[in-house]
Amino acid sequence: MKKKSLQYIADKTGVSVSTVSRVLSGNGEKYRISQKTIAMVKLEADKIDYMPDLIAKGLRTNRTDTIGLTVPNIDNPFFANLSCIVISELKQRGYHVLLADSMELDSEERDALNMFVSRKVDGIIAVPVSASPSLYEEIAVHTPVVLIDRYFDETSLPYICTNNYIGSRMATDYLIRKGHRDLLAIEGNRRALSNRDRTGGFLDEVKSKKGISIRTRIVGNAFSVDNGYNETMAILKSGDLPDAIFAFSTTILLGSIRALREYGIRIPEEISLISFDNNGFLDFLDPAITRIEQPLTEIGRRSTEILSELIENRRKELPDPKPIQELLKPSLIVRDSC
């Protein structure tokens, strides 16, 4: 196969490269190219199965139809699920995806973002990892950015996240209604705002139950199986068991379950369990786990929607609209672990 450039078609048909370009980008009419020429060019293009060089096109037009997506860890089912949704939403809007895995590392995140900029992506969707929004804010000056799942406190960057505060209150409320009065929360990464919101919701909900005396404990410091395991183990060793454990993520939950099993503690007879994050697997555990489901699909849908609006807006040289910052309400999935 020869080189399939516009030049090639131009030579074959005897018209100029410009004409071929106009025809193939569908602007034949607009530039008053004759039907005969249009047909001829299209025929030739079909014959060699012409596909434009998107690199050259990108250089010239400054658009790549590519979105950079960075997540903390694709291996985590939660992010895999989220990525999946975002990718398919983006595809529907005509974008392709450059994916980076920041591995929860600031340095990797920085690399990924710089790479996105160098590649001139049209926009960026990110689950941020670092504690400061500054790099994102710098980038947002020239490239639209939408944060998902995690966000920053004082920033004008748009974000679409779960309302972790509400979710946490829902879970806590449920536990209390079930009659539990001694609650243990195992939290994740304390740097993450999402985690702090969950902690806040947990405590506020307890406080709101006036007249009911409830004991609360908060331990842990990472969204990991090990953290769940270690903290639960510590509690088990102390012998001072709570009525219920609220795991701030599925990973924490699993660690906790492992520890409880080692001690032969029965769920939910001896202790109740509730968790954040949804995951199909949780229905196959015994007992199936009651949990707070984050509105992933909605996050994926909204974020891509916002991002493409931002991109369109910039293209029209309009000023950015007021940043859209939404916290979406999660839902309670009741199963058998409480």
Next chain:
Amino acid sequence: MKKKSLQYIADKTGVSVSTVSRVLSGNGEKYRISQKTIAMVKLEADKIDYMPDLIAKGLRTNRTDTIGLTVPNIDNPFFANLSCIVISELKQRGYHVLLADSMELDSEERDALNMFVSRKVDGIIAVPVSASPSLYEEIAVHTPVVLIDRYFDETSLPYICTNNYIGSRMATDYLIRKGHRDLLAIEGNRRALSNRDRTGGFLDEVKSKKGISIRTRIVGNAFSVDNGYNETMAILKSGDLPDAIFAFSTTILLGSIRALREYGIRIPEEISLISFDNNGFLDFLDPAITRIEQPLTEIGRRSTEILSELIENRRKELPDPKPIQELLKPSLIVRDSC
């Protein structure tokens, strides 16, 4: 911030664009640029935090340092896991990743591959979906391709997959050694060679046990929870239960478990279960599931290794080496479900 092109630095320092380019790409010495000029240019580049336009660079050099990766469904933990490994291996080799999710659809796969070619990716790693290698073979003429996890029968395309045949024999052997004589295999997509290999391994292993009378049944037709559920349900309704069920994937396994639970059948007391694919969650099921683990890390490592060799080879205009086609041996993870 102004435009950060070579031109800008050239203007600032008073040298030509070519000189700036040579200095910044580290070829200053080679082109005998004076130390003074080199220092000056570098200083200016640092000052504006210069980052090359990778699009322009790609157009000129015909390399994008990008690899296209397509998988059937990123949402499936198996592929999420695999992608994660491939992505991080590629990053270590200096490549970035354009990710496409083919959703097990031929049409999506075709789109993705064309997109990769249009973007001039340096190479492609793919879990193929379609039944025919023809499109891949066309592409491989100009862009290196390595298949993973699934492969084609009669092709010279390189691939790195699990030896499903061996894995299936290992699982079957284990079941038989455990004393089971009535085996049910629930298979996945029959179009997939990997599935056919598993079926073959299952039957051959049984045949190899001369002198032992073993009953075998093979049902099912998809790598899905529903398929596992439906087929198991059918068996339960017939009342003709096997001693053991061999699920050809985790998804099938889960469906099967759901059905068994509905009927209150105890595992492993009344029936044994074994599965293909590894997944951390399987250890948290009750009982933990005995399974065949695919060497994902090895697949990720080898495939990126092969691919980058192919790319280097092409760059040196050497002929392609004999295609590397490897089937890696899986391993048995013994737990409590048999």
Next chain:
DNA sequence: GTTTTTTGCGCAATCGTTTGCGCAAAATTC
């Protein structure tokens, strides 16, 4: 048969790099 309008298309610049070739000035040789 001019003049004006419309039709149909090409010229050439441009996007930001890379790179082969070559030229002028400085340094060295004789």
Next chain:
DNA sequence: GAATTTTGCGCAAACGATTGCGCAAAAAAC
């Protein structure tokens, strides 16, 4: 001091597309 070599760097083409401008030929108007 002329010839030669070395040093240091710039010119301009190229990658493959897009697009503003303008020009020639054909058609229409008078």
